[in-house]
Amino acid sequence: MMKQLLLCLIFFFCGVGHALEVPRMSLSDAVTFERLGTAPGEKVQGIFWDYSRQQTGEADFYTVTVNFSVSKDRGLVFTAGIPFSRKGADFLRTPYVTEKVNVPRIYAEYFPDNITGGPDGRFSRYPVGAVARGKEAAAFAIDWKLPVKYRIEYDAEKEMFNIHFDFAAVPEHKQVKFRFAFFKFVNTWGFRSALAKYYRIFPDFSVNRIKEHGMFVAFAATSGIKDAEDFHIRLRDTYYEPTWDEKNKRMHWPHQKRIAQELAYGRKHNVQAFRYHEPGNWWMPIKKGSPRTRENAEKQLRELAALGHPRAQAVLQAPLMTADGKMMLTFSRQTWNDGCVWSISTVPGMDAPARFRCHYLIGKEKINSYDNDIGRDLAGEMYDSMGGYMRDPLDFNRKSLAASKVPAVFDTVTGRAAVSLLLMQAEYSAWSSAQVRAKGRLTGANNVRSPLLAPYFDTISSEANWKRGGKWIVQDKEELLFYRALCKNKIHSPHLNTDMKKLSVKELEIFLKRNIAFGHIPNVFNDLGTNYFRQPKYYNRDRALFKRYVPLAARLSMAGWEPETLARSNSKDILVERFGKYLTVYNDCREKRYAVLTIDGLKNPLKFPLAPAELKVFDLKGNEIRY
Numbered sequence: 001m002m003k004q005l006l007l008c009l010i011f012f013f014c015g016v017g018h019a020l021e022v023p024r025m026s027l028s029d030a031v032t033f034e035r036l037g038t039a040p041g042e043k044v045q046g047i048f049w050d051y052s053r054q055q056t057g058e059a060d061f062y063t064v065t066v067n068f069s070v071s072k073d074r075g076l077v078f079t080a081g082i083p084f085s086r087k088g089a090d091f092l093r094t095p096y097v098t099e100k101v102n103v104p105r106i107y108a109e110y111f112p113d114n115i116t117g118g119p120d121g122r123f124s125r126y127p128v129g130a131v132a133r134g135k136e137a138a139a140f141a142i143d144w145k146l147p148v149k150y151r152i153e154y155d156a157e158k159e160m161f162n163i164h165f166d167f168a169a170v171p172e173h174k175q176v177k178f179r180f181a182f183f184k185f186v187n188t189w190g191f192r193s194a195l196a197k198y199y200r201i202f203p204d205f206s207v208n209r210i211k212e213h214g215m216f217v218a219f220a221a222t223s224g225i226k227d228a229e230d231f232h233i234r235l236r237d238t239y240y241e242p243t244w245d246e247k248n249k250r251m252h253w254p255h256q257k258r259i260a261q262e263l264a265y266g267r268k269h270n271v272q273a274f275r276y277h278e279p280g281n282w283w284m285p286i287k288k289g290s291p292r293t294r295e296n297a298e299k300q301l302r303e304l305a306a307l308g309h310p311r312a313q314a315v316l317q318a319p320l321m322t323a324d325g326k327m328m329l330t331f332s333r334q335t336w337n338d339g340c341v342w343s344i345s346t347v348p349g350m351d352a353p354a355r356f357r358c359h360y361l362i363g364k365e366k367i368n369s370y371d372n373d374i375g376r377d378l379a380g381e382m383y384d385s386m387g388g389y390m391r392d393p394l395d396f397n398r399k400s401l402a403a404s405k406v407p408a409v410f411d412t413v414t415g416r417a418a419v420s421l422l423l424m425q426a427e428y429s430a431w432s433s434a435q436v437r438a439k440g441r442l443t444g445a446n447n448v449r450s451p452l453l454a455p456y457f458d459t460i461s462s463e464a465n466w467k468r469g470g471k472w473i474v475q476d477k478e479e480l481l482f483y484r485a486l487c488k489n490k491i492h493s494p495h496l497n498t499d500m501k502k503l504s505v506k507e508l509e510i511f512l513k514r515n516i517a518f519g520h521i522p523n524v525f526n527d528l529g530t531n532y533f534r535q536p537k538y539y540n541r542d543r544a545l546f547k548r549y550v551p552l553a554a555r556l557s558m559a560g561w562e563p564e565t566l567a568r569s570n571s572k573d574i575l576v577e578r579f580g581k582y583l584t585v586y587n588d589c590r591e592k593r594y595a596v597l598t599i600d601g602l603k604n605p606l607k608f609p610l611a612p613a614e615l616k617v618f619d620l621k622g623n624e625i626r627y
Contacts, residue, residue, distance in 0.1 A: 046070050047169060049078075058201045059141075059183035066176045068169040073417040075410030076169055080180065081162035082138065084131055084154065091154045092130040092137065092191040095481055095563060101131075104157035111449070123422070124152045126485065127205070127451035130185075130194040131161045137187035139194045143179035144205060147426040147452045148407045150180075167407035168417035172398065176407040192563040195485060199563075205451070206488035209442060209458045210235075212270070213554040215546075216444070216461055216493035218525050220533035221258075223265040230543055232550040233269075235444070235459060235491070237276040237382040238262055249307045256374065263377040272379035274444050275366075279346045279428060280320075280421075281385055282311045283332075286339035292331050297340050315342040318350040320421075321397035323414050330390045335529040341390040346428035347419070349403030370439045380441035381432070383457070386425055387447035394418040422450055429456035454486040461493040463525065466511055467503055474510065477575060477588060480518045484577075489560040495525035500538045508542055512549045513615040517586035519561050519579050521553040552617070552627040556582055566620065570596035574610065582625065585616045 047068040054061040064078060091099045091107035099107055109129065110122045129152030130139040140152050140163035151164040167176050185197050199205060214234025222228050222236055238259055242251040266273050284304075290296050304312035320328040320343035328343035369375040394411060395401075396418045401408055406423040410416075433443045433456040444459040454460060462483060464475050475494075483492050494515050496508075508524070515522040524532040524542075533539055539546075559580030566583075569576050573589040576597065587593050587610040597606040599620060606622050617625040 047074070047076075056201075058197065059181040061143075061179060061181050063177070063179045064165075066167075066169075067174060068176075069174065070169045070171060072171070073408075073410065073415070074169040075412070076167050076176075078165040078167075078178075079162050080140070080182075081155075081160045082182075084138070084159060084161040085133075086156045086159050088133050089154070089156075090132045090187075092132055092187070092194060094126070094478055095190070095192050095195070095485070096478060098132075098190050101154065101156050107154040107156060108151065110151075122151055124150055125482065126152075126191075126195070127202075128152070128194050128198040129154075129163070130191060132187040132190075135187050136184070137194065138182070138184050139197070141181045141183070141198050141201070142451075143181070144202070144452050144455055145430075146178045147423050147430075148176070148178040149409050149420060149423065150178075166409060168410040170401060170408050170417045172402040173408065178407070189564045192565070195563040199488060205455050206490055207455075208489040208558075208560065210272075210491060213491050213521060213557040215521055215523050215550050215554075216459060216491065217523065217533055218446075218461070218495060218531075220531045221262055222269070222271050222533075223262060225533055225539065226536065227543075228271075229269065230547045231539075232546070232554055233271055234554075235272050235274065235379070235493075236262075236266070237274045237444070238378075239276050241277065244304075244309055244311075251310060260374055263374060267377060272442070273377070274380050274382035274442070275378050276382045276384065278384040279386075279432075280344055280425070281390055282315060282342045282344060283334070283337035284312070284339050284342055285337055292340070294326070294329060297329060297331075298327070301342065314344050318345040318347075318400070319343065319397060320345055320391060320395040320400070322392060323394070323396050323411070323416070323418075325396070328392055328395075332390065343391045343395075345395060345397060345400045345403075345419075346424055347400050347404045348428060348431040349405070350400060367435050367439060370441060378441065380443050380458070381436050383429070383432075383443070383445040385447055386429070386445045386453060387449045388421050388425075389447060391421055393421050395421060395424065400424070422452065426450070426452040426456075429453050433457070448486065451486060457490075459491040459493065460487055461495055461523075463495045463497050465498045466496060467498045467507065470502065472507055474514060477518075480515065480520070481577075483520065484518045484561050485563070487561075491557055492520045493523055494520050495523050497526040498528065500524070500527040500532065500535070505542060505545070509545055509549075510613045512545060512553075513613060514586065516549060516553045516556065517575060517584045517615055518577060519553070519556045519584070521550065521557055548627065556584065556617075566601075567597055567599040569598075578620075581620050583618045583620065585610070585618065587612055587614050 049064060049066040051062055051064045086101045089101040091101055093099050093109045101107065109125050111125050127144060128139050128141040130137055131154050142150050149166045154161050163180055165178055181201060183197060185193050187193060212234055214232045216235040217233050218237055222233050239255060242253050245252045263273055286292060286297060301312050301315060305316050322328055330341045332341055400419045401417060404419050404424060404427060406427045408417040409420045411418050436443050442458040443456060445457040446461045448454050448457060448460045466472065466474055496511055512522050556579040559582055562578045565576050565578045567576050571593060573587065574593055574595045575586045575588050577584045585595060585597060590612050593610045595608055595610045599622060602622055619625060
């Protein structure tokens with residue numbers, strides 16, 4: 001199998017209602033070309049492309065540059081693929097799922113929801129995809145530093161293993177550039193082996209910059225938590241933003257004294273504070289008694305902008321736009337805001353002075369503030385809502401498109417180009433994190449769901465409600481492991497959002513253990529309106545659980561996740577993960593199991609009973625780690 005690697009690079013040129021194949025070439029390991037119509041560098045209808053190839057001991061890297069000069073939007077798909085017989089083939093879908101190829105269809109692992117818009121909104125979830133036959137396997141992988149919409153798929157009908165890049169040629173742009181890798185590997189651990197090699201060939205995907213791992217507390221003053229050291233808190237965010245003074249019609253800073261006190265507490269108790277901001281969303285309250293209509297919301301927005309409100313001005317200067325040409329708006333009633341949410345472009349090229357003045361994005365004022373009295377003690381920046389909360393997946397604002405450096409995407413519903421919110425966030429994350437890290441500071445983010453964003457953040461958090469409508473629903477193991485794969489050696493902090501009055505201590509313990517099995521450092525954030533760590537009656541009730549489990553979680557997180565476990569269990573319900581020299585073993589079913597754990601290098605397997613939702617930790621020599 002694959003004695004001679006054959007890549008087929010196929011380039012499609014699409015307009016509304018028609019499709020035209022333009023160039024096609026094939027190249028072997030010796031990089032030979034077969035001319036079929038046109039070759040790289042030859043212009044066709046204003047579009048031409050070329051590539052470079054770099055070979056290393058680990059992988060072959062291809063950098064593709066597409067240049068164009070067009071008068072209207074065009075949808076493009078660039079495909080690289082290898083012939084791969086479906087006979088005896090496996091599609092390595094996720095760390096838990098290997099699919100036998102037995103039906104002539106497309107095999108892929110997409111995001112569970114549409115994050116790019118339109119019926120073609122499919123987007124691969126992982127940065128790598130793989131196929132195998134026995135021990136021989138091959139993979140395509142993206143270079144996250146050049147963000148573009150991509151799909152990694154096995155087409156069993158055509159017997160081709162492909163990576164596709166979907167983008168648009170637009171009058172505002174002249175070039176699109178992206179990079180991918182092709183590599184072979186030994187299929188010892190399935191998709192895990194592909195991930196392990198991805199981390200080797202892209203070592204900067206996950207770099208741990210935090211010296212001591214621990215719990216991340218959101219929106220609660222750690223100085224106000226009695227005996228806070230019991231919770232092993234090492235990170236927190238602090239609201240360091242100006243507030244609109246309605247009476248005097250100006251922005252002011254009411255939190256400076258409190259922030260200074262919190263930072264002083266953090267210095268003494270080893271708690272690093274991140275400055276909070278929510279790029280892309282502005283929560284505007286609507287006056288009581290006034291109608292919740294777009295007309296009224298826009299009226300209030302313009303009134304505030306006229307008074308000098310910088311966030312209202314930012315909306316008008318750089319709004320996200322819907323396909324029908326309206327500013328993106330969502331009405332919402334939340335505990336922190338009764339009104340609406342306006343969506344603002346985070347494209348760095350859309351920056352305006354008013355947006356800097358309100359510290360809405362990472363601007364010069366924010367970066368320079370690290371040199372003042374309060375800023376010197378800040379650990380860095382916390383980015384909220386990076387997964388697109390309260391926003392549509394596509395921005396049709398042509399000003400955003402013109403200013404952005406990421407490839408535009410093509411919406412097949414409207415036949416128009418747009419900016420993908422995900423790619424917009426990737427561009428903003430790259431631009432802003434570079435400035436923050438240049439100051440020697442850290443970055444953290446909430447609700448990051450893409451490998452195109454994860455490398456820019458030193459700690460990532462997420463939110464989930466495990467008890468909805470009175471039903472206890474644990475988070476799926478695939479989702480928990482996906483977050484681990486995004487973070488690898490970095491902290492992931494899952495925040496439980498639920499009604500604490502209806503959550504039992506036993507259920508909370510399951511939440512903690514299940515997350516720790518994947519190396520996460522769990523936390524409780526919101527009691528559906530009231531912060532958990534502002535309610536002593538709850539955190540005192542649960543103190544013993546956190547005191548027991550969080551130090552273990554931090555220990556595993558610091559050890560660093562390794563996708564190849566070096567150990568196998570006797571049941572799919574017995575989940576095994578490796579963190580450095582440690583193994584977590586978790587019973588993922590509702591019945592007691594008798595586990596048999598076979599560890600590479602050990603002559604005899606370990607045998608032990610596991611109760612439902614029970615977690616045990618071993619080292620690679622078979623010694624149980626007590627906690």
